[in-house]
Amino acid sequence: MLEVQLSGSLRDAAGGAASISIDASTIRELLRKIVERYPRMQSRVDDGVAVSINGEIFRDNWGEHIPEGAEIFLLPRIPGG
Amino acid sequence: MAHDTSFTNQEFKVIGTRPPRPDGVDKVTGRAAYGADTFAPGQLVGLILRSPHAHAQIRKIDTSRAEKLKGVKAVITSDDLPDLTNGDRAMLDILENCMARGRALYDGHAVAAVAAIDAETARKALKLIKVDYKRLPHVTDVDEAVKPDAPIVQPYVRTAGVQPPPTKASNISQISEFGHGDVEAGFAQADFIVEESYKTEQTHQGYIEPHACLASVGPDGQGELWVTTQGHFTFRNQCAALLGMDVAKLKVTASEIGGGFGGKTHVWMEPVALALSRKANRPVKVVMSRDEVFRATGPTSSTSVDVKIGAKKNGRITAATATLRYQTGAFPGIWGMLGAMTAYACYDLKNVKTVGYNVLVNRPKVAAYRAPSAPMAAFAVESTIDLLAAKVGMEPVDFRIKNAAKKGTKASYGPTYGPIGIGPTLEAVKNHPHMRARLGKNQGRGMACGFWFNFGGQTCTDLNIGVDGTVNLTVGTVDVGGSRASLSLIAAEELGIPYERIKCNVADTSSLGHNDTTEGSRGTFSSGMATIFAARDAIEVLRERAAQTWEIDVKDVKWEGGRAVPKGVRHSNLGTLTLEELAAASPNTGGPIAGHNEVVADGAGVSFASHICDVEVDPETGATKVLRYTVVQDAGKAIHPDYVEGQLQGGAAQGIGWALNEEYIYGKDGRLQNPGFLDYRIPVCSDLPFIDTEILEIPNPNHPYGVRGVGETSIVPPLAAVGNAVSNAANVRLTHVPMSPPRILKAIKNRRSNATTG
Numbered sequence: 001m002l003e004v005q006l007s008g009s010l011r012d013a014a015g016g017a018a019s020i021s022i023d024a025s026t027i028r029e030l031l032r033k034i035v036e037r038y039p040r041m042q043s044r045v046d047d048g049v050a051v052s053i054n055g056e057i058f059r060d061n062w063g064e065h066i067p068e069g070a071e072i073f074l075l076p077r078i079p080g081g
Numbered sequence: 082m083a084h085d086t087s088f089t090n091q092e093f094k095v096i097g098t099r100p101p102r103p104d105g106v107d108k109v110t111g112r113a114a115y116g117a118d119t120f121a122p123g124q125l126v127g128l129i130l131r132s133p134h135a136h137a138q139i140r141k142i143d144t145s146r147a148e149k150l151k152g153v154k155a156v157i158t159s160d161d162l163p164d165l166t167n168g169d170r171a172m173l174d175i176l177e178n179c180m181a182r183g184r185a186l187y188d189g190h191a192v193a194a195v196a197a198i199d200a201e202t203a204r205k206a207l208k209l210i211k212v213d214y215k216r217l218p219h220v221t222d223v224d225e226a227v228k229p230d231a232p233i234v235q236p237y238v239r240t241a242g243v244q245p246p247p248t249k250a251s252n253i254s255q256i257s258e259f260g261h262g263d264v265e266a267g268f269a270q271a272d273f274i275v276e277e278s279y280k281t282e283q284t285h286q287g288y289i290e291p292h293a294c295l296a297s298v299g300p301d302g303q304g305e306l307w308v309t310t311q312g313h314f315t316f317r318n319q320c321a322a323l324l325g326m327d328v329a330k331l332k333v334t335a336s337e338i339g340g341g342f343g344g345k346t347h348v349w350m351e352p353v354a355l356a357l358s359r360k361a362n363r364p365v366k367v368v369m370s371r372d373e374v375f376r377a378t379g380p381t382s383s384t385s386v387d388v389k390i391g392a393k394k395n396g397r398i399t400a401a402t403a404t405l406r407y408q409t410g411a412f413p414g415i416w417g418m419l420g421a422m423t424a425y426a427c428y429d430l431k432n433v434k435t436v437g438y439n440v441l442v443n444r445p446k447v448a449a450y451r452a453p454s455a456p457m458a459a460f461a462v463e464s465t466i467d468l469l470a471a472k473v474g475m476e477p478v479d480f481r482i483k484n485a486a487k488k489g490t491k492a493s494y495g496p497t498y499g500p501i502g503i504g505p506t507l508e509a510v511k512n513h514p515h516m517r518a519r520l521g522k523n524q525g526r527g528m529a530c531g532f533w534f535n536f537g538g539q540t541c542t543d544l545n546i547g548v549d550g551t552v553n554l555t556v557g558t559v560d561v562g563g564s565r566a567s568l569s570l571i572a573a574e575e576l577g578i579p580y581e582r583i584k585c586n587v588a589d590t591s592s593l594g595h596n597d598t599t600e601g602s603r604g605t606f607s608s609g610m611a612t613i614f615a616a617r618d619a620i621e622v623l624r625e626r627a628a629q630t631w632e633i634d635v636k637d638v639k640w641e642g643g644r645a646v647p648k649g650v651r652h653s654n655l656g657t658l659t660l661e662e663l664a665a666a667s668p669n670t671g672g673p674i675a676g677h678n679e680v681v682a683d684g685a686g687v688s689f690a691s692h693i694c695d696v697e698v699d700p701e702t703g704a705t706k707v708l709r710y711t712v713v714q715d716a717g718k719a720i721h722p723d724y725v726e727g728q729l730q731g732g733a734a735q736g737i738g739w740a741l742n743e744e745y746i747y748g749k750d751g752r753l754q755n756p757g758f759l760d761y762r763i764p765v766c767s768d769l770p771f772i773d774t775e776i777l778e779i780p781n782p783n784h785p786y787g788v789r790g791v792g793e794t795s796i797v798p799p800l801a802a803v804g805n806a807v808s809n810a811a812n813v814r815l816t817h818v819p820m821s822p823p824r825i826l827k828a829i830k831n832r833r834s835n836a837t838t839g
Binding site: 079 | 171241242243244246255256257258259286342343346415418419421422437449450451452453492494495496497498499534535536537538539600601602603681683684685686687783792793
């Protein structure tokens with residue numbers, strides 16, 4: 001079971017929760033289960049999110065494996081200049 | 082196929098050398114073709130009519146007289162750009178920014194456009210378009226826009242990030258909170274607390290090349306766009322979606338680019354040019370004037386930031402907060418959120434809280450500007466850090482070293498850091514000779530550090546070997562800072578052939594799979610990764626061809642020093658086959674030899690820099706001269722050090738201009754007063770000293786060569802480094818950027834006045 005920390009305005013879409021418990025082994029599974037539980041999160045995922053796994057930020061590779069007990073943060077997708 | 086992208090610490094032969102850039106001769110001889118430098122038979126001149134009002138209802142647009150003018154081939158308004166976004170509000174915002182829909186939202190907002198046989202006719206036609214405006218109340222200041230009675234810029238906007246969700250429209254589109262710990266408890270433990278408020282004014286990226294494109298759409302629905310852009314694949318996708326075209330039928334070619342820095346990551350007039358061409362059934366070229374670039378493309382946010390930091394007598398920070406209000410122009414953006422994420426990223430804090438406000442105003446839509454939003458947050462935080470260090474009685478660099486984030490630190494934006502480079506950059510600053518150089522009268526030294534995320538993204542690369550053994554490397558990331566040189570070096574390193582045997586091209590959108598925009602310092606990081614794997618893919622083919630030639634098993638062939646070499650004693654009589662020999666024989670060994678790779682290049686890793694600045698302030702005029710400037714940055718492996726240094730110097734130069742001179746000035750009427758380089762002053766060579774650089778090559782563990790993005794972080798510290806230097810030189814704290822002569826003079830006079838009355 002992963003404890004997923006929600007950052008910034010993403011908490012809004014999860015009813016104000018700062019963290020949620022999800023059982024997932026990849027980013028794709030994680031996002032799918034978050035949206036299943038919090039349908040309002042779908043638009044945030046569509047807008048773009050990033051997932052930090054043990055401090056490493058992944059924006060696009062949804063096949064990335066999530067190790068057991070990893071520190072997980074769901075972050076907004078970050079643009080650059 | 083997934084590849085292992087881990088750092089391998091391999092020894093390099095050509096990586097790290099400094100050969101001439103392949104596009105250098107074209108650029109210094111004028112042969113390079115930029116956005117305005119291409120032509121099509123029968124092309125028309127496109128011009129755009131822009132709102133003279135900051136906020137106005139468009140009651141009616143009468144284009145009839147313009148349409149009747151001889152030589153005018155098309156006139157368009159928003160009626161010619163129907164909403165095809167299917168409820169996607171973000172896409173509709175893009176469309177509305179390209180052409181006003183019922184309301185002009187800022188001075189310079191496009192309201193109509195014409196295509197005519199020449200510029201004179203097009204200008205006449207613009208004058209014949211009659212727009213019936215009803216002026217509406219406007220707001221251009223970020224602090225005014227958050228007030229409850231401020232004019233509402235976008236009635237559909239409700240503030241996200243608050244509970245319960247509001248039902249009333251607001252100029253605050255989003256509130257984002259980050260942090261951890263208990264800041265009140267932390268402040269209670271502090272021996273010293275500093276609170277200060279800061280403002281930064283809006284600046285433009287100031288790229289020398291204005292936006293320009295040549296659009297051509299035929300009656301068969303096929304189109305082409307030649308354009309100056311940082312991301313032609315993104316432009317293709319957005320233009321196709323906005324105009325109802327098939328993605329595959331719109332070919333976008335990126336011209337050479339005369340600077341972008343984030344400003345060319347968005348479409349502005351390109352959909353308009355395509356719509357004009359579609360209506361006129363002729364190619365249409367649109368070239369923005371500098372006035373249009375300032376008024377109608379994407380500058381950075383102006384900001385208002387409140388900071389509070391507390392520390393113990395031993396110099397350890399106990400708590401830190403920041404409230405950051407960033408204006409996003411007339412459309413929602415995430416720029417305040419990014420400021421809140423980056424503000425304290427350099428520090429190891431037990432108790433920290435930042436709140437970012439994204440605020441709409443009647444100004445042009447804000448775009449990224451190199452490490453977007455981080456410089457303004459760093460200005461506020463790093464200025465306060467200096468004030469607090471002084472209260473504690475520590476040298477600014479020592480105070481920062483004591484509180485610097487490190488491996489295992491919980492970042493203020495959430496995650497726990499792995500290995501990071503802020504500590505080494507600060508140590509390098511502390512030990513740099515610059516820090517021991519003597520200062521004269523009215524001179525001051527400042528330092529500051531900064532952070533940026535960096536990222537990778539979707540990338541696709543081809544590598545084709547010609548019959549003479551020369552190599553075409555085809556990439557889809559626009560070369561904004563010398564990436565064709567760095568990517569050629571990578572291909573040369575992998576293949577074991579000279580750099581000069583590689584020709585790197587940026588492909589059009591019909592020639593390669595999707596590549597994300599060149600932003601987030603991703604060009605060399607991500608296309609470099611794809612180039613490594615494309616070259617290794619080609620090497621597999623070369624080994625197979627050698628095995629076929631020798632009639633031995635491919636397992637018995639290795640690639641070494643640019644040639645196939647048979648393994649083992651039993652093949653020792655076979656000699657070797659060079660890449661040239663294999664290429665020449667390729668027609669009879671299976672045909673063309675090529676490598677290919679597509680990758681999602683995650684793992685870019687965060688980046689840190691620390692800067693030192695010396696200035697002299699003239700107390701009579703308030704003028705500041707930058708005497709010496711040093712950039713220290715954790716850059717990962719420097720593939721081509723010249724262009725790494727160039728990025729660090731360029732970021733510093735832009736940051737110095739932002740700190741001292743550059744500023745959007747709006748009148749009470751909400752109109753931009755200084756849309757030109759005479760009144761909006763960017764630094765020129767004579768304003769700047771040579772900017773010294775120190776590259777710290779701390780390898781990125783997630784890239785085979787250890788590459789880290791370098792293009793953005795160097796603009797983060799300068800506002801604060803210059804601010805701390807100016808404040809030390811003038812003996813008064815400057816809290817408003819730009820620190821222009823009038824603001825410095827005013828601060829000095831206030832200090833003298835306070836000293837007299839005090």
